[in-house]
Amino acid sequence: MSESPKSLRELLELLQQEKQLLSFNREHALEPDLSAAAQAGQNIGETSPALMFNNLQGYPGKRIVLNTVSSWPNYALSMGLPKESSQQQIYQEVLRRWSDSPWELQEKTEQPPFMDNIIEGDDINLFELIPLFRGNERDGAPYITKGAFISRDISEPNNDDKENVSIYRVQAKGKNLLSAQFVPGHDCARHLSIAEERGENLKVAIAIGVPPALSVAACSPLPYEESEFKLAAALQDSPFEVYKSEHTGLNLPWSAEYIIEGEIIAGEREHEGPFGEFTGFYCGNRKMPLFKVTRVMHRDQPVFENLHLARPMSESDYIMAFNNGVAMHQELKTNFPGIKAVNALNCYGLVTIISIDQNMGGIAKSAALRAMTTAPGLISAKTVIMVDDDVDPFDMYQVMWAMSCNMNPQFDVSLINGLPSVGLDPASVPTGITAKMVIDACRPTAPDLRGNSKPKEDIVHPTGTGEWEQKLTAMIKAL
């Protein structure tokens, strides 16, 4: 294990060294080349590299990186782990850091590199400053899809724990106008309603090109009073460096490539969308808050890091891969200490798979029901599949084996109607309401002794399998 990269540039350097980055120096047009390249990278599969475009038509000196963390090797490297790490190994490390590493901010006073270029007032033209492009052909406009969106609870302006960082999709609407879409219940929606009740605009900022741990923290389901900057510190295993903006009073990631600052205008809403979403479908057009930009700052030769959303697996699935699962695990572990891992990576956890050592019959099903009412499970966890602890919930062959051999639909499938779901779930009826299902693919455990289910270790691996595995892996690496 090495140190986690503390900036986007450190990550790009590491990806280059590890042969997980492809660079393009020939000129490329923004549309349709970039999103086509990102989609092609995703089609290549689970080990695909990041894509760096150094020569953009119409944008001399500016660069774009896509698919930065759009594969398991890139995710592992972004956390300072070996690129061969399995999903289960990455999950266990994220779980360990989330619980055990210090959640610490480091406020730096030294001028950050993004202050090398400051653009204010009438000089702001987002379309000139940032190489914005549409990710999917029927998107209503260009979108910023991997920006860390920062806001604060203005009723407690000095409370860093009530500062929020999230990833929200942000539509470019004009040269100094953006529109953000945050679902009710998400923290910025709460910050905005507090400001609007007072008749005040809400100061906000978007940081683009941030340390990889912050992107992961930003889309993690933290309680309202916990800071994503501090979670990022835990995830990267070192204090998170911020710089306090005199313009908005917000903490800004010190190493960011771009900073966009401004305010959400109280009481104003305008049409936003359509937009190709993580479900693989377009969402419609709805009225959303407006964000007036008052200052843009960027590093020299800035890198615009954006993310291509599409049917899974796309980068958003990778950066969300462990967040919901680890957050559910944290909530469940007191009552269900037998839980080993929670795989909530399918469509942000709409299908969640949990491995458990159930010490008594019925415990697995109880844990599944509880998972549906955890904070992240409430609007996801539509199907929860329970497997024994000898099954890796990240390995679909093993999960399908458990479903094939341990599950009898007569006893092991339970349906509950009328529960909440994320509004983007196209199968919800009405939108935002769904039935949920538990599939218990664990072996029946006493006092439930039905059927002729087999003990966990019926066919054991032949003696020496572990040593052979190491030997073969080393030989394959050396080929």
Ligand SMILES: Cc1cc2nc3c(=O)[nH]c(=O)nc-3n(C[C@H](O)[C@H](O)[C@H](O)COP(=O)(O)O)c2cc1C
């Ligand atoms: C690429 C990407 C785009 C997202 N877009 C949105 C969005 O537009 N609106 C939203 O409410 N959540 C969006 N999310 C999910 C939130 O980032 C996530 O649920 C986060 O935990 C919300 O945190 P909050 O409750 O602190 O706001 C997105 C996540 C990713 C990875």
